[in-house]
Amino acid sequence: MHLEAVLKSSVRHAKPAGLTLQYGTAGFRTKAEHLDHVMYRMGLLAVLRSKKTKSVIGVMVTASHNPEEDNGVKLVDPMGEMLVQEWEVYATNLANAEEHELQTALTNIIKEETINMQDESCVVIGRDTRPSSENLSLAVIDGVTAFESRYQDYGLVSTPQLHYIVCCRNTDGRYGEPTVEGYYQKLSKAFNDLVKQSPNSEADKKSLSIDGANGIGALKIREMEQHLQPLLSLLLFNDGSKGKLNHACGADYVKVLQKAPEGIDMKPGERCCSFDGDADRIVYYYKDNEHRFHLLDGDKIATLISTFIKELLVKVDLTLNMGVVQTAYANGSSTRYLEEIMKVPVYCAKTGVKHLHHKAQEFDIGVYFEANGHGTVLFSKRAEEQIRQLVDTGTSEESRKAAQMLKNVIDLINQTVGDAISDMLVIEAILSLKGLSVEKWDEIYTDLPNRQLKVKVADRRVIETTNAERRTIKPPGLQENIDEIVKKYHMSRAFVRPSGTEDVVRVYAEADTQVRHAKFANQPIKTEERLRIGV
Numbered sequence: 001m002h003l004e005a006v007l008k009s010s011v012r013h014a015k016p017a018g019l020t021l022q023y024g025t026a027g028f029r030t031k032a033e034h035l036d037h038v039m040y041r042m043g044l045l046a047v048l049r050s051k052k053t054k055s056v057i058g059v060m061v062t063a064s065h066n067p068e069e070d071n072g073v074k075l076v077d078p079m080g081e082m083l084v085q086e087w088e089v090y091a092t093n094l095a096n097a098e099e100h101e102l103q104t105a106l107t108n109i110i111k112e113e114t115i116n117m118q119d120e121s122c123v124v125i126g127r128d129t130r131p132s133s134e135n136l137s138l139a140v141i142d143g144v145t146a147f148e149s150r151y152q153d154y155g156l157v158s159t160p161q162l163h164y165i166v167c168c169r170n171t172d173g174r175y176g177e178p179t180v181e182g183y184y185q186k187l188s189k190a191f192n193d194l195v196k197q198s199p200n201s202e203a204d205k206k207s208l209s210i211d212g213a214n215g216i217g218a219l220k221i222r223e224m225e226q227h228l229q230p231l232l233s234l235l236l237f238n239d240g241s242k243g244k245l246n247h248a249c250g251a252d253y254v255k256v257l258q259k260a261p262e263g264i265d266m267k268p269g270e271r272c273c274s275f276d277g278d279a280d281r282i283v284y285y286y287k288d289n290e291h292r293f294h295l296l297d298g299d300k301i302a303t304l305i306s307t308f309i310k311e312l313l314v315k316v317d318l319t320l321n322m323g324v325v326q327t328a329y330a331n332g333s334s335t336r337y338l339e340e341i342m343k344v345p346v347y348c349a350k351t352g353v354k355h356l357h358h359k360a361q362e363f364d365i366g367v368y369f370e371a372n373g374h375g376t377v378l379f380s381k382r383a384e385e386q387i388r389q390l391v392d393t394g395t396s397e398e399s400r401k402a403a404q405m406l407k408n409v410i411d412l413i414n415q416t417v418g419d420a421i422s423d424m425l426v427i428e429a430i431l432s433l434k435g436l437s438v439e440k441w442d443e444i445y446t447d448l449p450n451r452q453l454k455v456k457v458a459d460r461r462v463i464e465t466t467n468a469e470r471r472t473i474k475p476p477g478l479q480e481n482i483d484e485i486v487k488k489y490h491m492s493r494a495f496v497r498p499s500g501t502e503d504v505v506r507v508y509a510e511a512d513t514q515v516r517h518a519k520f521a522n523q524p525i526k527t528e529e530r531l532r533i534g535v
């Protein structure tokens with residue numbers, strides 16, 4: 001075992017005594033200056049995970065949509081999924097072990113998981129554009145090399161690109177070439193093949209405006225742009241040349257505040273979209289002729305994609321089961337539309353991509369999106385095989401064509417994780433194939449007015465939830481209060497839950513009209529304030 005070397009270099013990444021952090025929904029996330037020791041130790045953990053799974057493991061340094069001063073780290077499992085939940089506890093223990101406890105913390109994992117330290121290992125590392133990310137990724141590499149493991153530093157990549165690379169590396173290239181260039185090649189080929197089948201490819205020449213959140217997504221769009229011409233023309237704003245990462249821009253800002261980001265030039269009726277800071281989320285929007293802002297969030301995206309896939313499935317005559325997975329934050333109108341009009345089964349999972357991903361794996365075709373724009377489509381092996389076969393053996397020209405489109409969608413979508421670039425291309429292709437303007441897409445259903453707020457409380461852990469976080473079971477009386485308020489408004493819904501990534505409680509409310517809703521949205525907060533006084 002190489003523990004002496006590990007402990008020796010740990011001195012260079014010493015843990016501030018007493019600091020505790022938790023591996024949450026999106027890995028570790030806090031102010032960048034507190035993360036050096038966490039990075040080093042996640043390098044160590046990634047090596048152990050790699051030995052255990054006999055696969056390449058990914059480490060991504062990013063804090064996504066959070067402020068530039070923050071940073072974070074998450075591990076990527078062999079098929080490009082999030083780190084398996086059982087290992088999150090190891091990550092937390094390892095990050096919180098004081099220097100003198102590090103050896104025991106490591107030995108415990110090695111023993112518990114019966115890891116053979118002689119086994120090979122390999123870790124791939126990526127980082128976003130935050131000023132702190134480069135040094136923090138070097139700390140990860142220090143951890144990896146302390147265990148004498150192989151590694152490859154992919155440098156500046158979007159989170160989904162790193163997930164893609166991990167999956168490619170562990171499937172002998174069957175998922176694609178394990179490089180950023182391979183990613184561009186795979187996606188642009190699928191996109192171009194798909195859009196070429198569009199009867200409308202010449203019709204809508206309007207370009208798409210992208211808010212790159214001054215982050216990695218902007219950089220990657222610049223690199224990819226040439227692969228997409230002439231079929232898609234892009235106008236990039238907030239490209240990082242002057243603005244600050246995620247400041248008054250990006251998908252989270254647009255979704256939460258329901259307004260356009262700063263720094264983008266919007267013309268009435270033109271499609272615009274925003275990425276988040278690590279390019280794994282996307283939301284669309286436009287302004288109408290009266291200059292009113294309209295948001296098309298993850299729910300509208302899930303509806304567009306699942307409707308498109310369902311129509312193709314009818315044409316190929318395949319009986320594959322399809323389900324849509326949402327969270328409690330999904331707008332009630334989207335759920336109703338999918339269930340009642342589209343007749344697609346809808347499931348509600350707990351907040352956090354891993355929960356949605358997991359549920360979506362139960363279907364032949366599982367579409368999952370968080371309302372904030374993180375999502376993708378998963379195709380089971382069976383579904384993929386049947387679709388690929390029908391490209392040649394379909395009984396009619398129409399069914400072969402539909403199978404070809406489905407096959408292109410499979411190649412275009414990043415099945416490992418939500419991906420702003422890949423989702424954007426899927427959406428652009430569907431709009432083009434259907435000859436749908438952004439206004440027409442928006443008209444599919446009308447969102448119930450809604451509001452999301454966060455409240456700081458002394459200890460958010462006093463709130464416990466059930467039923468995919470839609471109801472609280474603790475503290476006593478809270479749910480009854482919420483029910484009492486909700487009952488007074490038509491088509492209303494509200495819930496509170498402790499955030500998994502920030503030290504706040506989130507409050508969500510929706511109701512049928514803006515007026516009623518405005519009155520209504522503040523009431524759960526009052527309830528929450530009472531709770532704060534009580535704790």
Ligand SMILES: CC(=O)N[C@H]1[C@@H](OP(=O)(O)O)O[C@H](CO)[C@@H](O)[C@@H]1O
Nearest residue numbers: 025026352353370372499500501502
């Ligand atoms: C309401 C909301 O948008 N919550 C976000 C946020 O989780 P919280 O547990 O709500 O803090 O960050 C997660 C990680 O990025 C993301 O998956 C999730 O959707």
Ligand SMILES: [Mg+2]
Nearest residue numbers: 064276278280
């Ligand atoms: Mg993100």
